[in-house]
Amino acid sequence: MCVARMTAVSICVLGAGVVGMTTALELRAQMPSAMTTVIADKFREATTSDGAAGIFRPGSNFSGETPEITKKWIHDSYTYYNDLYSSDHAELAGVDQVSGFMFSNISEDIVRNHLLEGLVPTYRAASEEELHIYPGGWKHGSFFTTLVTDCRKFLPWAMYRFQESGGTIQNKTVKNLMELTKEFDFVVNCSGLGARQLCSDKKMVPIRGQVLKVQAPWMKMALYAENDTYIIPSSSSVTVGGCRQYDSYDLSVSPHDSAAIKERAYRLLPALRSAPVDREWVGLRPHRSVVRVEPEVCRSPAGTLKVVHNYGHGGYGVTSAPGTARYAVKLLKELHSAGVGNSKL
Numbered sequence: 001m002c003v004a005r006m007t008a009v010s011i012c013v014l015g016a017g018v019v020g021m022t023t024a025l026e027l028r029a030q031m032p033s034a035m036t037t038v039i040a041d042k043f044r045e046a047t048t049s050d051g052a053a054g055i056f057r058p059g060s061n062f063s064g065e066t067p068e069i070t071k072k073w074i075h076d077s078y079t080y081y082n083d084l085y086s087s088d089h090a091e092l093a094g095v096d097q098v099s100g101f102m103f104s105n106i107s108e109d110i111v112r113n114h115l116l117e118g119l120v121p122t123y124r125a126a127s128e129e130e131l132h133i134y135p136g137g138w139k140h141g142s143f144f145t146t147l148v149t150d151c152r153k154f155l156p157w158a159m160y161r162f163q164e165s166g167g168t169i170q171n172k173t174v175k176n177l178m179e180l181t182k183e184f185d186f187v188v189n190c191s192g193l194g195a196r197q198l199c200s201d202k203k204m205v206p207i208r209g210q211v212l213k214v215q216a217p218w219m220k221m222a223l224y225a226e227n228d229t230y231i232i233p234s235s236s237s238v239t240v241g242g243c244r245q246y247d248s249y250d251l252s253v254s255p256h257d258s259a260a261i262k263e264r265a266y267r268l269l270p271a272l273r274s275a276p277v278d279r280e281w282v283g284l285r286p287h288r289s290v291v292r293v294e295p296e297v298c299r300s301p302a303g304t305l306k307v308v309h310n311y312g313h314g315g316y317g318v319t320s321a322p323g324t325a326r327y328a329v330k331l332l333k334e335l336h337s338a339g340v341g342n343s344k345l
């Protein structure tokens with residue numbers, strides 16, 4: 001008697017930043033019988049995710065395909081981090097609550113955030129008194145409470161959880177997505193800026209950022225002001241920034257940027273002058289005007305590859321990764337049920 005052998009579906013998550021790792025964990029949770037492998041050429045400290053300030057705050061220009069999809073990603077992400085924050089994993093995963101102010105002298109609109117208002121526990125206008133707590137003669141301000149995720153803790157935690165649940169890791173550079181056809185039925189492409197080359201996606205643009213990581217454990221509030229000035233505490237350090245340089249690939253620390261960052265941050269919080277600087281760091285935000293989370297069936301002489309793209313989170317990848325991960329897994333399951341072009345399905 002001939003018994004047909006069932007082969008488990010094999011899935012590759014390309015990328016081990018916050019987008020790749022949240023996607024890998026979501027796959028283990030929703031498709032536990034699939035064989036899931038994370039492939040990347042950079043892990044932990046070598047990723048962009050590692051240096052992010054990690055505050056849960058989508059910019060008002062953060063966008064998915066539609067406003068409804070964008071809102072759902074942000075809602076699902078907040079629920080994910082809030083559940084972690086309320087669990088006994090919070091400390092290991094580096095998830096904490098933080099309150100803060102956002103100030104502007106230009107307009108009220110700058111300090112509002114349509115994606116956070118109504119989602120986080122507090123988002124309100126700063127009082128007249130609060131506008132004068134910090135130097136700057138601020139005309140407009142908001143006070144908020146949100147979450148902050150320290151990727152220096154989150155990425156190792158996520159990696160541990162992934163491997164513990166049966167996931168595997170490969171360290172290698174992928175030159176062409178089609179080279180993954182031999183080994184995998186599906187790929188979730190979480191390659192961040194790497195997608196520019198892998199998908200010939202010219203809409204992917206780096207937005208260079210430079211920050212200081214300082215020791216100021218006394219600083220418990222997050223502060224934002226004009227000209228990309230921010231001071232954001234998380235569990236292992238305080239991130240002081242910053243800058244946004246569109247289309248710059250320069251990964252070296254610029255002394256001019258450091259001086260400008262210090263000048264603006266010290267003006268906002270003079271006590272910061274005495275805080276020792278642990279390190280200076282540069283990262284390239286993987287920006288795309290619309291974050292790409294969509295399926296694609298790629299065909300070539302090498303075979304057929306079913307891909308779900310999940311990249312282009314720009315300056316808001318920590319904020320939005322769990323929500324886009326959930327959406328990407330939903331799309332993958334739809335491709336799976338449609339059985340597009342693969343006998344194993």
Ligand SMILES: Cc1cc2nc3c(=O)[nH]c(=O)nc-3n(C[C@H](O)[C@H](O)[C@H](O)COP(=O)(O)OP(=O)(O)OC[C@H]3O[C@@H](n4cnc5c(N)ncnc54)[C@H](O)[C@@H]3O)c2cc1C
Pocket residue numbers: 014015016017018019020039040041042043047048049050051052053054055056057172173174175190191192193194195198208209210211241242282283284285286311312313314315316317318319320
């Ligand atoms: C200064 C700064 C501050 C920030 N602060 C915040 C913040 O407060 N809040 C927030 O939400 N976001 C913040 N961000 C943005 C956040 O860091 C990014 O959105 C996020 O890290 C993107 O994650 P990712 O997983 O897509 O990319 P990455 O972390 O860059 O990971 C990409 C992965 O893909 C792999 N890869 C790529 N190409 C290939 C290939 N060809 N072969 C094999 N592997 C490949 C890499 O090895 C890596 O593992 C900040 C960014 C910067 C620069």
